[in-house]
Amino acid sequence: xxxxxxxxxxxxxxxxxxxxxxxxxxxxxxxxxxxxxxxxxxxxxxxxxxxxxxxxxxxxxxxxxxxxxxxxxxxxxxxxxxxxxxxxxxxxxxxxxxxxxxxxxxxxxxxxxxxxxxxxxxxxxxxxxxxxxxxxxxxxxxxxxxxxxxxxxxxxxxxxxxxxxxxxxxxxxxxxxxxxxxxxxxxxxxxxxxxxxxxxxxxxxxxxxxxxxxxxxxxxxxxxxxxxxxxxxxxxxxxxxxxxxxxxxxxxxxxxxxxxxxxxxxxxxxxxxxxxxxxxxxxxxxxxxxxxxxxxxxxxxxxxxxxxxxxxxxxxxxxxxxxxxxxxxxxxxxxxxxxxxxxxxxxxxxxxxxxxxxxxxxxxxxxxxxxxxxxxxxxxxxxxxxxxxxxxxxx
Ligand code: NDP
Numbered sequence: 001x002x003x004x005x006x007x008x009x010x011x012x013x014x015x016x017x018x019x020x021x022x023x024x025x026x027x028x029x030x031x032x033x034x035x036x037x038x039x040x041x042x043x044x045x046x047x048x049x050x051x052x053x054x055x056x057x058x059x060x061x062x063x064x065x066x067x068x069x070x071x072x073x074x075x076x077x078x079x080x081x082x083x084x085x086x087x088x089x090x091x092x093x094x095x096x097x098x099x100x101x102x103x104x105x106x107x108x109x110x111x112x113x114x115x116x117x118x119x120x121x122x123x124x125x126x127x128x129x130x131x132x133x134x135x136x137x138x139x140x141x142x143x144x145x146x147x148x149x150x151x152x153x154x155x156x157x158x159x160x161x162x163x164x165x166x167x168x169x170x171x172x173x174x175x176x177x178x179x180x181x182x183x184x185x186x187x188x189x190x191x192x193x194x195x196x197x198x199x200x201x202x203x204x205x206x207x208x209x210x211x212x213x214x215x216x217x218x219x220x221x222x223x224x225x226x227x228x229x230x231x232x233x234x235x236x237x238x239x240x241x242x243x244x245x246x247x248x249x250x251x252x253x254x255x256x257x258x259x260x261x262x263x264x265x266x267x268x269x270x271x272x273x274x275x276x277x278x279x280x281x282x283x284x285x286x287x288x289x290x291x292x293x294x295x296x297x298x299x300x301x302x303x304x305x306x307x308x309x310x311x312x313x314x315x316x317x318x319x320x321x322x323x324x325x326x327x328x329x330x331x332x333x334x335x336x337x338x339x340x341x342x343x344x345x346x347x348x349x350x351x352x353x354x355x356x357x358x359x360x361x362x363x364x365x366x367x368x369x370x371x372x373x374x375x376x377x378x379x380x381x382x383x384x385x386x387x388x389x390x391x392x393x394x395x
Contacts, residue, residue: 002027002354005072005096007057007087009033009042011178011291012101012136013078015335015343016350017042019381021049025351030070032057033079045334057083063090072096076350078343080179081105081112088120088131097129097353101136101346102182103227110185110267114230118363125362132358133365135349137303137322137341138164138244139228140366141378144345145305145320145385146232148371153318154309156238161306161394162228163221165213165247166338168299168326174255175288177338181280184265187248187256192225194233194242205253211245213302214388215323221245231365238309243394259283294336297326301337308393317390322383332382341383348377 002025006016009031020026032055033039039052051070057063057079067075067090077087077100084104091098105112117133124131134140142162150157166177176183191202207223226244233239248256259265264283269276304321322341329340349366352358358369366374378385 002074003030003070003072004028004074004076004350004354005030005032005067005070006076006078007032007055007063007083008077008079009035009038010078011289011335011339012342012346014042014045014291015333015339016076016078016346017046017050018333018335019344019347020350021046023347023351023381025354030072032066057087060086060089060093063087064093067094067096074099074350074353076100076346078346080182082107084117088117091129091131092120092123092127095127095129098124098131099135099346099349099353100133101140101342103133103139105182105185108267110189112186112227114227114365121363128361130353130358130360131363132349132353133363134228134231135346135366137345138162138226139231140345140349141322141341141383141385142303142305143228143232143365143367144371144374146236146307147367147369148375149305149307149309149318149320150236151371153311153316154307155311157236157307157309158238159241159308159393160232160239160243162226162244163211163213163302163304163306163321164245165211165216165219165221165302166299167213167216167219167247168297168301168337170288170293170326170336171296172288172293174252175293176290177293177336178290178342180284180287180290184256184280184283185267186226187224188260188265189225191223192229193223193244194229194239196240209245209394211247211394213247214304214319214321214386216300216302219247221247232367235365235367290336290339294326294330294334294339297330297336300325301341303341306390306394317393318387319390320385320387322378322385324383329382344381344383345374345378348374348381351377
């Protein structure tokens, strides 16, 4: 019997809720979010099969009070990275397992980093509870792909390129596929990748490459810093080069450029009619909600890992990837593929904790667990994966 509390009734959170409802592991599902109306709409969409609560998870005492009332075995954090630490504090105070899909980021500094959450390891261990970090797609499935490759095909992994292409079209002049604030903070920061045992830093979006995405074709992808690079470097010390590439349309980049040039992506407060406002927060209010994009979304996503390493001293390269169609995810759950590819792995991570497949006390990244059970679950819940042999790694 497993009761879960899912915090955050946004685009990806809704997918987690709907997928949990389809799996018998989750016997009672509670959903709490900042805006109660969102919870009510979701309850309606779920035929009243969930329990809902208004909660500002920035307030640890309020979260503790709710957890004490409903006594969940696990909190699935589908709110924003800003809430990670306050929710982890509530888990410690109530002896509840924790899981999320994005690492902590302070609201007033555009910097994400695992160290803040890794620092909770001893406290979680002492309480004999688990925190599973980054159980979305990237981070999440990408880390699991790499772990699976290391368990299955390689003695040692040397080079990895994580490739992420959304070849879909939502029909809006400019929109982000997940929370606009978090998305724009991620894309406008400096690029960073691992080479020769150190981080290489580059100006934002300054390096691009044409990548031949399977089942999509050639696209221009940009080198970004993405959070799984930090944990993968830690857990796979043999890695010599590790990079993350994401595609953006010309249209997206032109809009982003203009918005940046006029200061709309800034997180420094400005005075507007006597009130302090943060331009990026204001911009988020103007942009389409990522949860409302799916009805006209056409096309597909392709996210995968190109992995080069050695087996019995022989070099080889594998590409593991998933294709997800926006039209299919809309039809199934009224969600676009980016929310779907985030929410499904979150449900799977939660399932593996609750049915005791993945156990442990402390704070863990997903690649620290055995990958096979997760890989087995992916196709059963709508995310089939494929593997192909490549002749050589990306240059
Ligand atoms: P949304 O903005 O659609 O949803 C976020 C939800 O969290 C909203 O409903 C929001 O409430 C709620 N929320 C925000 N602050 C609080 C708070 N203080 N207390 C309670 N609820 C709060 O974002 P997404 O669903 O697109 O993204 C959710 C998370 O998933 C993000 O952390 C994002 O980084 C992560 N993500 C991870 C990916 C991966 O592959 N690993 C990919 C994509 C996203 P309100 O309705 O009031 O705004």
